[in-house]
Amino acid sequence: VPFGAVQLSPDTDTISYEQNGKYNPEIYSYCAGxxxxxxxxVGFSHTHFSGTxxxxxxDFLVMPTTGPLQLNPGTADRPRSGYRSAYSHATEVAEPAYYKVRLADHDILAELTATTRVGVHQYTFPQAAESHIILDLMAGIYNYPGKNTWTFVRVENDSLVTGYRQTNGWGRTRTVYFALSFSKPFKTYGSRNYDQKQAYRGFWGRFDQNHNWPDLAAHQLRMHFDFGATQAGQQVKLKMALSPVSTAGALANLRAEAPGWNFADYRQKGQAQWQQELSKITVQSPRRVDKENFYTALYHAFIGTTIYQDVDGQYRGLDQNNHTAKDFTNYTSFSLWDTYRALHPLYNLVQPRRNADMAQSMLAHFDQSAEHMLPVWAHYANENWCMIGYHSVPVLCDAIVLGNAPFDQNHALDACVTTARQRWYDGLGEYMARGYV
Structure with a gap:
């Protein structure tokens, strides 16, 4: 949905960031998965960037399968060596708030939709002797073997699973919590720990944690949930809620936004949101392709920056503490080097309330910054310092000049000036010493 915290979509390969110990240039093609x-x-994960x-x-790649259990994703040239599946574009349908594809190797019809904080899956199975849902907590975009710093999973009952994972990648300290609900009970479940041998693991080794063990923790972990034999047309639905704060927050998001199992209803509501947002600009042209290009671009404009707080307003701050957004909605994924020129000015025109909230999110970032900086390129409670400059300053100034600044403007000025005077950042000391600024 527009500006959704959940960006649920398919991932088509698992390219590693490194190849033979060096940067793999092919990884650039998979920025969006x-x-x-x-x-x-390979599966359907719940968080993605757009246009970076x-x-x-x-995060949290899900894949339905049939046949003998396979926990390795396999390879593109040998898809049946793992849980991934071949597919055809002829079976794909992609619309705002809806995606559908037939997974050819498993003969499963996969359908996806979402609310702001919940990814909703509907899988229609064939007649099969065995059926599974894979939850791959190792998978990720721009992945490498040490990216997962920790993963925790708790099986609450036979239809609810909670947990989190922490990663060290572009975002140095990034934690995402989840609550995963199934429409029907799984019969058995299990996991596989792919960690290298550790010097000390306490006394957990006394238990068989690979089969029906409800309390799991590791760096590298994959889960499977088994539903036994299925009849043709039998459906299993999933709801995956995310939170930046806690599993309790993820559960609250799940219950608030997706209490039932009517997939068509979630799809309809999501598409109604898109209709409302895309209708903010009316384009007239005799050529259909012009309208398609324009509204596709507008669609992309409304998924780049995303909501980053629970339904109760709590979010993880840059200081890695939990905060509550007061009188604004907290946003993340500020690719400001790319967006300050055109996207935020557009938001001021067609999304003024959201842009004001984004400006307040930037000021909250400044307040929590140990370096006393406005965001440069920020995502998921992290400053990743990508690119040069400090382009949050023109975003704040533009909002103030246009009268779209329901916040303390003196504080905003202080934040802009303090950021601009950080001599250690990006050669600013040289500029100031030579009198250029």
């Missing part, structure tokens, strides 16, 4: 040319789908030239995210 999906490549049209790829012949397979670097990447991260790809």
């Amino acid at each position: 999906y490549q049209y040319k790829d012949p397979t789908i 030239g670097h990447s991260d995210l790809g």
Whole structure:
């Protein structure tokens, strides 16, 4: 949905950031996780960037399968060596708030939609002797073996799972919590720990944690949930709620935004939100392609920056503490080098309330910054310091000049001046010493 915290979509390969110990240039193609040319789908993950030239995210990849259990994703040239599946673009449908594809190797119809904080899946199975849902907590975009710093999973009952994962990538300290609900009970479940041997693991080794063990923690972990035999047309639905704060926050988001199991209803509501947002600008042209190009671009404009707080207003701050947004909605994914020239001025015109909230989110970032800086390139309670300059300053100034600044403007000025006077940042000391600024 527009500006949704959940960005649920297919990932078509699992390219590693490194190859033979060096940067893999092919990784650049997978900033968003999906490549049209790829012949397979690995699964459906819940967080993605849109339009960036670097990447991260790809959290909590889900994949339905049939047949013998496989926990390795396999490879594109041998999809049946793992849980991934071949697919055809002829079976794909992609609309705002809806995606559909047939997973050819498993003969499963996959459908996706979302609310702001919940990804909703509907899988229609064939007749099969075995059926599974894979939850890959190792998968990610711009991935490498040490990116997961910790993963925790708790099986609450036979239809509810909670947990989190922490990663060290473009975002140095990034934690995402989840609550995963199934429409029908799984019969068995299990996991596989892919960690290298550790010197000390306490006394957990006395238990068989690979089969039906409800309390799991590791760096590298994959889960499977088994539903046994299925009849043709049998459906399993999933709801994956995310939170930046806690599993309790994820559960609250789940219950507030997706209490039922009517997939069509969530799809309709999501598409109604898109209709409302895209209707803010009316384009007239005799050529259909002009309208398609324009509204596709507007769609992209409304998924780049995302909401980053729970339904109760809590969010994880740059200081890694939990905060509550008061009188504004907290946003993240500020690719300001890319967006200050055109996107935020557009927001001031067609999304004034959201842009004001984004400005307040930037000021909250400043207040929590140990370096006393406005955001440069910020995502998920992290400053990743990508690119040069400090382009949050023109975003704040533009909002103030246009009268779209329901915040303390003196504080905003202080934040801009303090950021601009950080001599250690990006050569500013040299500029000041030579009298250029």
